[in-house]
Amino acid sequence: MDTSSTIHPQFVDNHFTKEKMIVVQNNNNKIFALNAKGEQIWNLQIESKILGKISSIDAYKNNKYQCLFNTTSQLYLIDRNGENVKGFPKLLPSTTTIGHALFDYNNTKKYRIIIVGKDNNIYNLDKKGEVVKGWKYSKNSNRIKEIPHYFSLGTNDYILAECNNSSVQLLAINGSERVSFEKGI
Numbered sequence: 001m002d003t004s005s006t007i008h009p010q011f012v013d014n015h016f017t018k019e020k021m022i023v024v025q026n027n028n029n030k031i032f033a034l035n036a037k038g039e040q041i042w043n044l045q046i047e048s049k050i051l052g053k054i055s056s057i058d059a060y061k062n063n064k065y066q067c068l069f070n071t072t073s074q075l076y077l078i079d080r081n082g083e084n085v086k087g088f089p090k091l092l093p094s095t096t097t098i099g100h101a102l103f104d105y106n107n108t109k110k111y112r113i114i115i116v117g118k119d120n121n122i123y124n125l126d127k128k129g130e131v132v133k134g135w136k137y138s139k140n141s142n143r144i145k146e147i148p149h150y151f152s153l154g155t156n157d158y159i160l161a162e163c164n165n166s167s168v169q170l171l172a173i174n175g176s177e178r179v180s181f182e183k184g185i
Contacts, residue, residue: 013056013065042082052099059127061109070100090129094119103150137175
């Protein structure tokens with residue numbers, strides 16, 4: 001790898017071999033994909049460090065997986081050969097210091113990519129990296145400190161956003177406030 005790694009090795013789906021690929025980034029912002037034997041499959045130079053995790057995504061709904069990740073300013077979608085998917089990388093709507101969250105509501109592969117901007121806004125992007133229409137999140141003064149999480153209880157879906165002041169925001173999948181708390185929890 002020429003130098004030490006900046007991220008922990010991560011495992012992503014390789015639909016061609018039916019095995020996991022190991023993906024790691026070095027200090028020079030070069031990404032390497034390795035097979036189960038540790039042999040290099042591909043490498044790719046990018047502009048800065050990967051934030052958070054690398055997700056496996058079936059963007060075309062054809063059981064062929066790509067790697068999804070973000071840096072401070074860009075969203076990447078890389079195919080199994082180490083090539084950028086057409087139209088990527090995409091500039092994020094705001095710079096960020098937090099990795100993305102990837103949600104697949106109801107396991108339908110209608111993915112939503114959630115980015116928390118430095119402006120403390122939560123951006124909801126589709127699998128093409130475009131802002132989702134109808135997203136109703138209203139940013140506030142509570143600084144979001146973690147990657148948002150998705151869960152459902154009964155028939156209700158929730159997006160949980162943790163804030164610096166020990167409070168949380170519980171949102172509906174359209175970004176509107178689902179539960180309002182009078183005091184932090």
